[in-house]
Amino acid sequence: MTEPRIPQVLPTKKRAHYLERYSEADLPTARGLFHAIVFRDRRDKTEHVALVAGDVAGHEGVPVRVHSECLTSEVFGSLKCDCRQQLDRALEFMAQNGRGVILYLRQEGRGIGLGNKIKAYALQAKGMNTYEANRSLGFPDDLRTYEVAAEMLLNLGVLSVDLITNNPLKIAGLVDGGVPVRRRIPLRTEHNPHNLDYLRSKQEHSGHLMDLVTDDKGTKAG
Numbered sequence: 001m002t003e004p005r006i007p008q009v010l011p012t013k014k015r016a017h018y019l020e021r022y023s024e025a026d027l028p029t030a031r032g033l034f035h036a037i038v039f040r041d042r043r044d045k046t047e048h049v050a051l052v053a054g055d056v057a058g059h060e061g062v063p064v065r066v067h068s069e070c071l072t073s074e075v076f077g078s079l080k081c082d083c084r085q086q087l088d089r090a091l092e093f094m095a096q097n098g099r100g101v102i103l104y105l106r107q108e109g110r111g112i113g114l115g116n117k118i119k120a121y122a123l124q125a126k127g128m129n130t131y132e133a134n135r136s137l138g139f140p141d142d143l144r145t146y147e148v149a150a151e152m153l154l155n156l157g158v159l160s161v162d163l164i165t166n167n168p169l170k171i172a173g174l175v176d177g178g179v180p181v182r183r184r185i186p187l188r189t190e191h192n193p194h195n196l197d198y199l200r201s202k203q204e205h206s207g208h209l210m211d212l213v214t215d216d217k218g219t220k221a222g
Contacts, residue, residue: 015178019151027051032095034102039152046106050152054099057157061182063100064161066089066149066170068107071114086187090164093185101161103152107144112137129138131213146170150177168181 008047013123022040034051041048043105056062067090070083087102094100108114111154123133134140150173153161158178163171171181 005113015151015154017151018148018153019048021155022047029091031091034094037156039155040150041148048103048148048152049102050107050156051094051102052156053094053097053101055136056099056101058159059099060160060216062160062161063094063097063156063164063185065094065100065102065164065187066105066146066174067102068105068144072117073110080124089187094163101153101156103149105149112139144169147174147177150174150179151181185195 010015019039020042022038024037025085026037027036032053034053037050039050039054040046065086066082067087070078070081070087072078073083074087090102094102108117111136111189112120116139119170120130123136124130128136146169148171149170151173154177158179160182161174162183162185163174163181164185166169166187171184175181
């Protein structure tokens with residue numbers, strides 16, 4: 001189910017030119033064939049990946065997922081967030097749609113890094129929510145930025161996107177970087193007792209656009 005009529009905002013920043021298109025090759029996956037393109041940031045050599053399904057250059061309304069790295073969920077299967085589910089559902093959507101882009105950004109832990117993310121987990125175990133934990137470590141709520149994502153899409157020749165997200169900051173970030181967002185596609189995942197408070201915190205503190213409906217066990221998807 002899609003939500004049309006996302007407000008269009010004129011970009012306010014100059015377009016970024018931080019990236020070099022470093023390497024690329026076809027990548028067969030369990031969900032189909034993607035073309036993997038590695039972009040390297042000239043400032044710090046960080047490598048970000050675009051997984052491209054089908055032909056996207058010169059197209060309007062290309063389905064796009066801007067996804068930040070989450071080692072704990074995507075590799076180790078952590079239940080403290082829904083990042084792995086989000087990535088899996090986006091991959092499935094792109095494969096079924098036959099066209100789309102997943103931008104995999106190396107921004108672990110909302111930009112604070114893996115070590116500090118685990119420190120924040122320890123504080124959460126003592127009763128803090130994810131935002132309180134980050135602040136107690138001296139970090140703002142979210143250090144992630146999206147000018148790199150916008151530059152990647154412009155390099156790919158995407159004219160406008162249908163953004164798969166629950167995060168309004170991603171919509172604003174792409175538009176601010178010169179990429180029109182035609183509409184938002186909600187990303188629904190299943191909740192569990194370990195991540196429900198985390199998801200509620202995202203709603204309350206960052207305005208994430210998702211419905212959290214729970215059954216008697218508190219685990220039903222929104």
